[in-house]
Amino acid sequence: MTDKKLRILIADERHEQLLHIEKLLNRLDYYRIAPIRTFDELVLLTSSATQSFDLLIVNKALGxxxxxxxxxxxxxxxxxxxxxxxxxxxxxxELMLHSPDQPVRACLADPPDAGSLSLLMSIIDPPAQWASLAALSWLHGPARQAR
Structure with missing residues (x-):
């Protein structure tokens, strides 16, 4: 289950690339996305003490x-x-598996695709520990009879 509250910022000068990445994230059920096209916008949005972003996806050439x-x-x-x-x-x-609270920093040679975004999101927004057990019928079986 995705965390619907995650705030994601995408920064790239190419409008088509911004839309493509946003659509890929939407398919993964992430919708709190801000696409920006300039380095100045990036500085402005990430300097505010009132706004923070859970994930920045950025074309490295922007800076x-x-x-x-x-x-x-x-x-x-x-x-x-x-x-x-x-x-x-x-x-x-850059990922410290022994400390899940550490920030993830990943670099790709190409723009992200569905697979790389899915993998990244599974690392930074892992499914709830017991979410997969909810579907097991034996957990929802009839209540035990009193003895």
């Missing part, structure tokens, strides 16, 4: 004209919890 490394930018922004960078020459995943 290049400003001499900004997007990974460093995100580390310096406490209002960005997790980040996915794409169009990156050095794909990687």
């Amino acid at each position: 290049v004209p400003y001499g900004i490394d997007m990974r460093q930018f995100c580390r310096a922004r406490p209002h960005i919890r997790h980040a996915l960078f794409y169009d990156s020459p050095e794909p990687s995943l």
Whole structure:
């Protein structure tokens, strides 16, 4: 079950790419999405103490004209919890499996597809521990008779 309250920010200069990623997220039942097209908008939205984002999905090239490394930018922004960078020459995943409260930082060589977004969301928004047991009929069987 997805957390309907997750706030997601997508940043890319290409409008078509923004729409594509937003549709992929919608298919995964995420709808609190803000698409933006400029680095200035990104700075503005992530500087506010009243707004925070659970996930930033950003084209790494967005900061290049400003001499900004997007990974460093995100580390310096406490209002960005997790980040996915794409169009990156050095794909990687920074994830500490022993500490699920740590932020995830992932880099993809290409824009995210349905599979990579699904995998990322399963890491940052894992299903409830007992959600899969709800469908088991023996849990919902007839009440035990009093002895």
